[in-house]
Amino acid sequence: MGAEQATPAAVEARGWGWRHASRLAWALRDVSFRIEPGERVLVLGASGAGKSTLLHGLAGVLGGEEEGESGGRLLVDGAAATATRGRAGLVLQDPDSQVILARVGDDVAFGCENLGIPRAEIWPRVTAALEAVGLDVPLDHPTKALSGGQKQRLALAGLLAMRPGLLLLDEPTANLDPHGVAEVRDAVSRLLDTHPATLVVVEHRLDVWLPLMTRVIVIGEGGVVADGPPHEVLGAQGQRLADDGVWVPGHPPAFPPPPGTAPREVLLSARGLAVARVKGRAVATGIDLDVHAGEAVAVTGPNGAGKSTLGLTLAGLLPPAGGAVVAAPELADGADPAPIRWSSRDLLTRVGMVFQEPEHQLLATTVRDELAVGPRALGLPEDEIAARTDELLSRLRLDRLAAANPYTLSGGEKRRLTVAAAIATRPRVLVLDEPTFGQDARTWAELVALLAALRDEGSAVVAITHDLDVARALHATRFDLGGLP
Template identity: 65%
Template sequence: MRAPVSEVRPAAVRAEDWSWRHAGRRSHAVSGASFDIEAGERVLLLGASGAGKSTLLHGLAGVLGGDEEGEAAGRLLVDGRPPAPDGRSGLVLQDPDAQIVMSRLADDVAFGCENLGVPPERIGARVRGALDAVGLALPADHPTSALSGGQRQRLALAGVIAMQPGLVLLDEPTANLDPAGVIEVRDAVARCLDASGATLIVVEHRIEAWLPLVDRVIVLAAGGGVLADGPPDRVLADASGELAAAGVWLPGAAPGATGAAAGGATDPVAGAAPSASEPLLTADGLAVGRSGVAVRTGIRTRLDAGRLLAITGPNGVGKTTLGLTLAGLLPPVAGRLEASGALRDGARSAHPIEWRSKQLLTRIGTVFQHPEHQFLRGSVRAELEVGPDALRLGRRERDARVAGLLDALRLDRLAGANPFTLSGGEKRRLSVATALIARPRLLILDEPTFGQDARTWQELVRLIAEVRDGGTGIAAITHDEAFAAALGDARLHLGARAEVRA
């Protein structure tokens, strides 16, 4: 193991047939997990979507809660003791918004240090060092509310680094980052580990960037226990094909092609669709922003029925703000954004921002960057019923739509579960399903493939392709180049300037 060169004491981890079942759930989120991790080891934790990777990290961070939140079996230990939220472990969550607590950048990074009782005279240096390490070169008083999704992830990582924990737990820390940001954050983690000697457990689906950093790979089995454990080269060789069958992304393996992506598929969820060449929404000289302050200007693009526009570009250039504006949820700062044809469909106004929520329901469906921001009810099934209920569909039609999407997105076994207890990948699939079920004419998807294993990625891409081929217009904000290549009919790249590529 690497020798630490700081005062940080690396932590040892042990799981002894450990299991966890969320309150109100019949099945376990994790079951029968057993392994030992030596102090200073760097581990990549893999497994299919829903295998319990995030739950295991939450357990090691000591934040799963007591008996009222779930039921544990076996033992989970950090340095021979049950985990506790005492600073020994530092966790970066899948949703960074869940751990941003202060309104100013430096204050948020300092928050954890202050709670741990770090002397005030040392906190400033820790904050500056952590922000430099993650490449967040912004003023100390920069509002956290003004950060992009990727910037929020870096802020959450900085808060953990500043605490100097002995065990660093990263739950898909680069999922919403552009390619350059992925390498920047990976290298920041590497520098911090080299300096501290801390133990690392990182969960990622796309693993190539992390392989140079880790000593070991542990793969959780979806049905319980550990599917594989050992050095990366040996585990990921996957001679038996078990990992590929379980949906684990393997190095160098391109996502499988789907028949739907090539066109010609029949859409199981869409009804009658507009013709595939019909313009639905046109932007010309569009400026987007919040509170009247533009973050992007001069946007010119068009969304057509039966075509997918991939919106790409680095973090912080306004992709999500553009998506919310196209969806009629933020007003344009300037320029023209007008609906036409089947999208307008008799509405008095051609401007989506002026439509009522019920008018938007069948016209524009939106999948937010963070799935939790759109959940309203206490079960997966009830969540899917929100749209049909608002449309006053009959029970038979409603139940048929719900059943079809539960099956298509592997959520049927979770129909009675609380949406907030799902894994990150399951939450993302549910959020896509809630937009699809109302059968809107236009879909705005923000990072639709986040958190998916190789198998659920293919299934989700196939379903989106079928919806597109059925005549629905789609705009997808994505850092997933494989998704953009598979389904994108055109691309709007937001970089130094906006450009559309056919």
Template identity: 60%
Template sequence: MSGLDLRIDAGERVLLLGPSGAGKSTLLAALAGVLGGDEDGQAEGELLVAGRRPLEARGLAGLVLQDPDAQMIMARAGDDTAFGPENLALPRGEIWHRVARAQRAVGLHLDFDRETHRLSGGQKQRLALAGVLAMRPELLLLDEPTANLDPEGAIEVRDAVAAVLRDTGATAVIVEHRVELWWELATRVVVLDPAGGLLADTTPERAVGELAAELSARGVWLPGRRLAAAPIPTPSATSALTPSVSAPAPAASTESARRDGGSPLLSARGLAVARQRGTSVQAGIDLDLAAGEVLAITGPNGVGKSTLALTLAGLLPPEGGELVAHPDLADGAAPAPWRWRSRQLLTRIGAVFQNPEHQFLGSTVRAELAIGPSELRRPRAEIEARVDELLERLHLAPLAAASPFSLSGGQKRRLSVATALATRPRILVLDEPTFGQDATGWRELVALLDEVREAGSAVVAVTHDRELIAALGARELRLDGGADAVQAADTGVRS
């Protein structure tokens, strides 16, 4: 981000938009006073918050990071929310009054002693927001505050933010790809240009009016303009998406794959799943996954969606019941996926974690994409061809020499999907695959996943993205109950 001239007045509610990599998160970090030094980035020009340099204005601004894991500090939920008010040296009684009120406002109905590492991604996101709201900052900076939340939870969080802004008169700068959710709250729309400066600084009405066509063409989300990907030709034999094991003929749709008897790959009967042994978050799951179909796992936050995905991916052992890989998937290996070695998993089941950084190993984007194929001992020319194709398709080629950890949130997500695709797995398991994507990135990801399905692989996606489900014609498995219900029963708090 460079060449930016911008003034935000007190009480404004700014929706900060722009293509992936335009610098939205960087600007929020600068405003919060946490940008500086070789590790965090460099700044030039002048930036003032309430007339002071951001470092001198700390305490006035509250920042909710794109990655809630990076914002958790304490081991228990109550202490984590209290951390900010404690640093403001508030009286103890006032601190815990604010903690209770902030957690209630964001719909986080947990015992204060709940261990933070046991929370789901959506619960962590609520916790991060609660910690900032408890500080009652004059400037509220929100970076994708609802990205991992179910639709009901996203509305609850939006309403909590609106109430705080109404009660305190605070200023807000909000980065969000779920623009419909925040559009009515915004008084101003600012769109960053990846080349520097601004694409637009306007009203919400003008953004969806005379500027709509131009902004949409630049990959900027606008209300009512989330479109499915255009049809993509069946990939060639040399495509990086073609499974490494011979697959059945491509299916025209998920329904036809099941109707025509696509090869069965994975089956569960009475499956129970858990992150910690002895503590099931879901049980009694029956499902069959066939080649050439898409399964969407949906449901409220905290019900075990990610845990189920990790179990199906062979990364967690079942807590109970059966999980069996059929011969077409096992290909000579044992029928229990969780017993497979990492090299056996590479071509059979590829996993994309909810937090992309948890699976990065390479020093550069190019090196990251080459790890899987190299582990399979593919010829160097074949590895380079796969990597080049994925870099181009996911708009990561200009970043090939960059560190994976230096990318924007949306770019990290695309890279994590690409690393799984690089080994051509028969099953692709993704946790929130469209997180942080601008319109261009979203359409390309949808097109890629559709190609994977067309090539005969199965796709499992944990998602709250209804448009993704519709675009891929996915079969839906909805989970209910789970961890939140158990916790509510334990504490006597109704969720």
């Protein structure tokens, strides 16, 4: 491609579909549409509808026959998408999987170098891209020291620097704070103004993107179920789409009822706590926090404030960089009061953790076996394991996926699976990092209702989230790091 300016790409699907090699059911099937060069398209659909698979197909990264089976045709500029990979740039749901190099500047420059862009042009592009997405760190800043939200900005910066003809964004703002969401959207808008491209965005929470979009395509069973200008699709068909789980403005999901009793005894306390991912590099200090039985706590704040690191430290998975995390006698139940000293088996019934990136805690080869890992480690009888597993499969809409490989699930399905796996051992404290990531309106409501039920049964729920509706729905106590309003 060199230094020449890319032109917007044309995209066409002709009865296209994809089935993962380990799955009997197709991820999506019979999808047909044409996107003209320069169009800005928002792709909607329920969790598991195949939206991410479509973007992977357009980017040409689904793999060959050993990875799965395709049907129909998927074209970019009239050629098979697999033959036009340089035309498309993709930001994945999980930005951690896109970090390649150890330093921020090198990582952003990587794509440009692969495209053969002259070195003298690469670094001005890198600097401009980092500024556009609001990632204000030195070029030699270690990528391993970035938060999940910062890694999302890093991935987007790498895409913007390449200036492809087709921009494919898979929930690009899912783990960003509200300021970061607007910043990323505006960065994409500015790029399109100066370097026109075709834009395809997959997103559940769509309000922020609608002003940029010229078209909405809704994917459902049987292919495309709605296609047209945003006001027509979301207006005339809004109620039907909302009933199917699509997020539609003006059709909010139901909130669970408020708790019937006040929070009870303290289960976990932090005093003068400092937290760090990299030794000697504390990201937050002076934290004092009590977590009560029967309470939901929402940990909020901007990207990079240390929210995820705090969650891992409370859960006994990272040592405090200063101060202490102490379990109450009721929670410790005879063990050392410091969770960091507990064994993994001790943690199972005391503190459960749901990571921001679901792939980091998948262990089994089927969804059903994934849910059985914890209960089996506790030595529970097989009939009890089966009962717990069946209940969670049903409650979190994973029953039809019981025999599937967890890695073939959608992002939203993986999130529900990791929540279910953490709940399966019935810990007294549950720490969840972005628990509603990737959920459609229906599964969002069901997941929040499940967390509310755990709270009402006497568990403590700590939700690290940028989704302030989660805090409101759970009537959570807000604990803010970094001054988020």
